[in-house]
Amino acid sequence: MNTQPAPSAPPDLSTLLAAARDLAPVFRERAAETEALRRLPDQNVADLKAAGLFRVIQPERCDGWQMDFHAHLDVVEEVAAGCGSTGWCLGVLQIHSWLVGLLGEQAQEDIYRDDPDALIAAVLNPRGTARQTDNGYTLQGFWPFGSGSEHSSWLVLGAQVLDADDEVVDEGCFAVPASDIEIRDDWHVVGLRGTGSCSMVAKGVAVPTYRYISFVEGRRGLTPGADLHDGTLFRAPLSPALAIALCGPAVGIAEGAIRDFAAYVQERRNPQLRGASQIDSPITHQVVAEAKGRVDAARVLLHRAADDIHQAAEQGGDMPQEVRARIRMDSAYAVRLCMEAGEEVFLACGGSGLSEKNPIQRAWRDLHAINQHALLQLSTNAEIYGRTLLGLEPGTDIL
Structure with missing residues (x-):
């Protein structure tokens, strides 16, 4: 059990990757427990904190490592190969630490001043509503799918900002203490079972102005925190960064399933083919090769996207619409x-x-769950990209 405190000095990426690889089999052993709990075991969270893995893209000014999105993808992949639910929570909680870096200085201090290991769950879809007050906003609403919310001390919630006539004047996200929000224990699902993606409810929660980011402004790279940091990581375009941050777990889960299959077929024989060895079957060779080719192609796509995001950040967050799509x-x-x-x-x-003892079925369920995410619907994204390629209006503002 890793009980050491997180490194006080920024580690290099190889150290973090080694820690992730060491923890993956530990999380794998706890995978059944994780699913039974329907959230991460407390020890998984403690292990990730002790290894400093939540801090990969957390702002350096908030005691994070402030690495890049390549590091984010690689670390999450390693953890997800052991446990999909743990990898998913690590991925989204990492990107939410980056999101906090887009808030103003006072908001960052509120969140990290007393606890540099603070975790932040978020649902950014503007499902809630907010009304301006003399001191900020009053927030209310219902947000499902709050992955990691039961382990988080802060939440970031999306909402439409309404004027006195109930007209929408802006959309954005609000950072609030988890203690101000009701978290409902309602996560009963077949995939990503252990992510604790519970629903969250706000009833007239007061939020100061400085804990708000406008999506309209944020998509243009205009966020309160963009200029507080050294480097360009926090000038990255909002929507593309959020999109790829959902994908690292899928690569790791699929990679882990291939490794499990390779171990599974070692002694398997096919009674339908006179007991022929499965590992010697050309069909088995083709299955493994094609599966690995798909995962490798997915990894290349995501790291190309990370390159594009960092290039845009170097240019102040400006990214052509076609690249965003x-x-x-x-x-x-x-x-x-x-x-x-x-x-x-x-x-x-x-x-x-x-068999529930076969980890490949868990990977199969988790991969289907990831593909159900609204931002990752293939048909919707194909329509957006296809329209853009044909010179049409993309049909969405979430680019």
Whole structure:
């Protein structure tokens, strides 16, 4: 059990990747417990904190490592290969620490001053409503899918800002203490079971103005915190960064499923083919090769997107609409490739693949769950990208 405090000096990426690889089999052993709890075990969270893995893209001024999105993708992949739910929570909680870096200085101090390991859950879809007051806003609403919310001390929630006539004048997100929000224990699902993605409810919560980011301004790179940091990480365009941050877990889960399948077929024989060895079957070779090819292609797509995001950050967050649309498409296509890879190895397991003791079925369920995310719907993203390629209006503001 890792009980050491998180490193006080920024570690290098190789150290973080080594820690992630060491923890992956530990999380794998706890995967059944994680699913039974329907949230991460407290020890998983403690282990991730002790290794400093939540801080990969957290602002340096808030005691984070402030690395890049390549590091984010690589670390999350390693953890997700051991446990999909743990990898998913690590990925979204990392990107939410980056999101906090877009808030103003006082908001960052509120969140990290007393606890540099503070975790932030978020649902950015503007499902709630907010009204301006003399001191800020009053927030109310219902937000499902709050992954990691039960372990988080802060929440970031999306809402429409209404005027006195109930007209929408802006959309954005609000940072609030978790203690101000009701978290409902309602996460009963078949995939990503252990993520604790509970619903959250706000009833007239007061939020100061400085804990608000406008999506309208944020998509143009105009955020309160963009100029508080050294480097350009926090000038990255908002929507593309949020999109790829959902994808690292899929690569890791699929990679883990391929490794599990390789171990599974070592002694397997097919009674339908006179007891032929499954590992010697050309069909098995094709399944493994095609599955691995899909995962490798997904990884390349995501790291290309990370390159594009960093290039845009160097230019103050400016990114052509076509590239924004392509990153949404690449994100959806990457997780679909991973799901197809998981499907291939799951089907190749035959009936025994249905056993709850077989980790490949858990990977299969988790990969399908990731592909259900609204931002990763392949048909929707294909329409957006296709319209853009044809010179049409993209049909969405979430670029």
